[in-house]
Amino acid sequence: MPRFAASRTATRTGRSSRLALRVVALGYLALLLVLPVWLVAWRTFAGGVAPVWHSLTSPSTIHAFKVTGIVALCTVVANTVFGVGTALLLVRHEFPGKRALNALIDLPLAVSPVVVGLALILIYGRFEPVGGWLADHGVQMIFALPGMVMATVFISLPLVVREVVPVLTEIGTDQEQAAWTLGAGRIQTFRRITLPAIRWALAYGVVLTLARALGEYGAVAVVSGRLVGKTQTVTLLVEQRFQNFDQSGAYAASFALAAIAVVTLVVINLLRPKESEI
Amino acid sequence: MAASNALLDPPDAATTDRRPAPVRRRRGVGLGVGLATTYLSLVVLIPLAAVAWRAGHGGAGGFWKAVTAPEAAAALRLTVVSGLIVALLNLVFGTLIAWVLVRDDFHGKRIVDVLIDLPFALPTIVAGLVLLALYGPSSPLGVHLAYARAGVVLALLFVTLPFVVRTVQPVLLELDQEMEEAAASLGAGKLTTFRRVVLPNLLPAMAAGTALAFARAISEFGSTVLISGNLPFKTQVASVHIFNQIEADNTTGAAAVSTVLLVVSLAVLLSLDVLQRWAAKRA
Numbered sequence: 001m002p003r004f005a006a007s008r009t010a011t012r013t014g015r016s017s018r019l020a021l022r023v024v025a026l027g028y029l030a031l032l033l034v035l036p037v038w039l040v041a042w043r044t045f046a047g048g049v050a051p052v053w054h055s056l057t058s059p060s061t062i063h064a065f066k067v068t069g070i071v072a073l074c075t076v077v078a079n080t081v082f083g084v085g086t087a088l089l090l091v092r093h094e095f096p097g098k099r100a101l102n103a104l105i106d107l108p109l110a111v112s113p114v115v116v117g118l119a120l121i122l123i124y125g126r127f128e129p130v131g132g133w134l135a136d137h138g139v140q141m142i143f144a145l146p147g148m149v150m151a152t153v154f155i156s157l158p159l160v161v162r163e164v165v166p167v168l169t170e171i172g173t174d175q176e177q178a179a180w181t182l183g184a185g186r187i188q189t190f191r192r193i194t195l196p197a198i199r200w201a202l203a204y205g206v207v208l209t210l211a212r213a214l215g216e217y218g219a220v221a222v223v224s225g226r227l228v229g230k231t232q233t234v235t236l237l238v239e240q241r242f243q244n245f246d247q248s249g250a251y252a253a254s255f256a257l258a259a260i261a262v263v264t265l266v267v268i269n270l271l272r273p274k275e276s277e278i
Numbered sequence: 279m280a281a282s283n284a285l286l287d288p289p290d291a292a293t294t295d296r297r298p299a300p301v302r303r304r305r306g307v308g309l310g311v312g313l314a315t316t317y318l319s320l321v322v323l324i325p326l327a328a329v330a331w332r333a334g335h336g337g338a339g340g341f342w343k344a345v346t347a348p349e350a351a352a353a354l355r356l357t358v359v360s361g362l363i364v365a366l367l368n369l370v371f372g373t374l375i376a377w378v379l380v381r382d383d384f385h386g387k388r389i390v391d392v393l394i395d396l397p398f399a400l401p402t403i404v405a406g407l408v409l410l411a412l413y414g415p416s417s418p419l420g421v422h423l424a425y426a427r428a429g430v431v432l433a434l435l436f437v438t439l440p441f442v443v444r445t446v447q448p449v450l451l452e453l454d455q456e457m458e459e460a461a462a463s464l465g466a467g468k469l470t471t472f473r474r475v476v477l478p479n480l481l482p483a484m485a486a487g488t489a490l491a492f493a494r495a496i497s498e499f500g501s502t503v504l505i506s507g508n509l510p511f512k513t514q515v516a517s518v519h520i521f522n523q524i525e526a527d528n529t530t531g532a533a534a535v536s537t538v539l540l541v542v543s544l545a546v547l548l549s550l551d552v553l554q555r556w557a558a559k560r561a
Contacts, residue, residue, distance in 0.1 A: 017468065018382055025378040026390070028371050032436055033396055036408035039418070043411065086314045093307045101314065107322060110543040112497030114517040115536040118524055119325030122332050122533070154321050215401030218499035218517065222524055235403045235500070242407065242504060254404045261399035268399075269392050 037258060044251040055252040063229060064237040064253075070145065071220070071233065072213035075152040079209050083160025084202065088194075090161075091168040108157045116154050117222025120147055143225035148233070151219035156212040163205035164198050171197045204271045211264040215257060329540070332533035344534035352511045353519035354538060357496050360427065360515070364434040365492040372442025372491075373484055379443070380450040397439050402500025405436050410505045425507035430515060433501040438494050442487030449483040482557045489550040493543040 044052055055061065089095070090102055108116070124131040124141035131141055141147040175197070179189045195202075217235040224231035228240065234253055242250040333341055344350060379391055397405065409432055411417075414424040423429040453476065461471045499517040506513035508522075516539055523532035 014468070021374060022378050022382050022384060025371075025375045029375065029390065029393065032432075032439065033393060036412040036436075037396070037400075039411045040408045082314065082317050085310060089307070089310050089314060093310075095307055095311050097311070097315075101311070101318070104318060104323065106547075107326070110493055110497070110540070110547050111326070112499060112517045112520070112536070112539055112543075114499050114520045114524075115329060115497070115539060116325075118520065118529065118532055118536055119329045121524070122328035122529065123325045128328075150321055154325075157318075157322065211399050215399075215404070217401060217403045217503075218521075222521065235401050238401075238403050238407065239503065250407065254407050257401050257404050258408075261396065261401070261404075264399045265392055265395055268395070 040251055041255060041258070044248075044255040047248065051248060052252045052255070055249050056256060060229065060232070061234075061237065061253060064232050064234045067145075067148075067231060068214055068233040068235075071148050071152055072210055074149040075156060075213040076206055076209050078149070078153050079156055079160050080202070080206055082157070083205060084164060084198075087161050087164035087168055091165055092173070105158050105161055108154055111154075113151075113155060113216070113218025114222055116151055116219040120150055120154070120219075120223055124150070142223055143227065143231060145231070147223040148220050148231060151223045152213045152216050155216055155219055156209045159208045159212065160202065160205035163201045163208070167198050167201040168194075200271055204268060207264060207267055207271065211261065214260060326540070329533045329536050332530055333537040335530045335533070340530070341534050341537075344531040345538055347531070349510050349514070350516075350519060350531065350535050353514050353516045354535065356427065356430070356514070357516040357539070358542070360431050360434060361492050361495040363431055364438055364495045365488045367431075367435060368438055368442045368491045369484060369488045372439070372487055373446050373480065376443045376446035376450055379447060394440050394443050397437050402437060402498070403503065405501040406433055406504035409433055409436060409501070414505070424505050425509065425513060427513055429505040429507075430502050430513055433505050434495040434498055437498055437501050438491040441491040441494065442484065445483045445487035445490070446480055449480055453479055482554065485553060486550060489546050493546050497539060497543055 086101070086105065090098065111119075121142055122128060124134065124147060126132055126135045126140070126142065134141055139146065141150070175193050176189055179193045184192065215235060216233075217239070220233055221236060221239075224233070224236065226232060226236050226240070232240070234257060238250050238253045238257070241247075241253065333344075336344070345354070375394070379387065379394075400408075409429075410424055412419065413421050413429065413432060415422060423432055457475050458471050461475045462468075466474065497517060498515070499521065502513075502515050502518060506515065506518070508514050508518050510519075514522075516535055520532045520535050520539075523529070523535070
């Protein structure tokens with residue numbers, strides 16, 4: 001009997017402490033995440049939908065979205081090719097320096113975006129030897145799209161590799177070897193066996209890269225020169241409008257970016273369970 | 279294209295050794311490694327080396343002078359101190375949130391779980407903007423943290439939220455609850471059970487998440503730009519200081535402070551790696 005009584009009080013105190021923990025956790029998340037984002041969404045539409053639409057379809061906003069889109073697309077393509085290739089190298093082959101390569105891929109995660117920008121300027125800036133040589137041959141890197149793509153590639157470099165490597169390790173090589181024995185070529189084996197097996201992990205990595213590329217601010221702010229109407233991305237537009245006391249314009253562009261972020265989250269969460277089905 | 283095809287070779291040449299492929303295949307792998315290394319070098323390694331190189335432009339004395347200049351030193355101090363505060367707060371609240379997400383059950387838990395990743399998906403400049411809306415001069419709550427150090431900490435808390443939660447959560451999910459039940463049946467109280475049974479199992483993950491949050495916090499730029507007001511000696515963090523130095527064409531000074539930041543975050547990540555290897559060996 002006493003044991004029962006003890007366990008009952010234990011569950012009662014357990015329940016109240018559990019409730020307290022829940023309130024603290026949810027309160028923290030509400031104050032830090034939910035309320036601020038909700039407030040901006042609410043203030044964006046305080047004057048109705050028309051001004052928001054007007055602001056989002058203004059030539060400067062459309063241009064900024066175009067620049068962001070081009071940079072993001074180039075980044076995704078470059079890092080997907082590099083990511084899949086490097087993941088295959090790291091998982092399927094032995095070569096000297098493999099551990100070093102594996103470690104260096106994570107390096108971009110430890111670097112401040114501003115330092116990324118500075119690093120690229122110091123090599124590809126017009127007054128540096130390499131950048132000067134390129135400029136003489138008609139290729140402008142800094143304050144132009146190539147430099148912005150490079151900065152974004154730097155920032156998002158590990159994302160695809162780190163998603164694909166664990167799946168490649170897990171699926172092993174049995175099926176690839178079977179296909180190989182049955183006379184399939186390299187491309188055929190990759191297209192018909194390897195690619196379908198890694199497709200969800202790859203899609204996850206691509207979505208992460210895309211989100212990171214669309215939202216990059218610091219590295220692009222340094223490298224682009226923030227030339228309005230030329231190299232201004234959407235994140236730079238938000239900052240410029242805010243500093244110019246155009247709050248509604250900044251809110252409208254921010255809302256568009258936040259909406260993309262939320263869609264990204266939903267897509268990622270739809271991809272996640274499928275990944276574990278493999 | 280030819281090179282990337284060469285990467286796709288099946289690994290075990292011995293099973294199909296009728297083909298004269300091994301030599302070609304090895305060359306393919308070499309080409310692939312060469313391409314990957316070149317790509318990594320052009321985008322990441324050579325530019326980063328240039329930062330360290332430029333930092334040493336004025337010799338050791340010049341480097342020391344640039345790093346200990348009053349404005350640079352103040353920015354570095356603020357960055358490290360606020361990074362430590364943010365890491366500690368994340369350690370507590372991140373573990374707590376992970377606990378609630380794993381052990382508690384309530385309506386909308388799945389949505390909360392998805393929301394944790396929002397700071398990773400939201401552009402940092404937008405993060406700064408939304409925080410400024412709620413905690414800035416026109417705050418509906420009457421809490422005014424903008425242009426103060428508390429605002430910097432707030433912005434860093436926002437962007438680093440997922441690290442501890444996402445490292446502790448999976449470990450907590452895997453943790454065998456029978457151990458805790460055993461401890462409880464032997465008369466251990468809730469706190470004792472947590473301290474003696476749960477905590478030792480969570481510690482490696484908590485340390486990893488906290489270290490990652492710290493490394494991210496000291497290198498953060500976008501989210502602090504709007505809310506901090508970038509007041510030198512007061513709210514200017516190291517990356518904003520670097521940005522201003524670049525704009526002022528003082529790349530040598532910028533490179534010096536950048537090198538300090540790089541060394542600190544690399545040291546944190548390396549010691550984390552060593553710690554994890556050590557923990558894995560012991561386990």
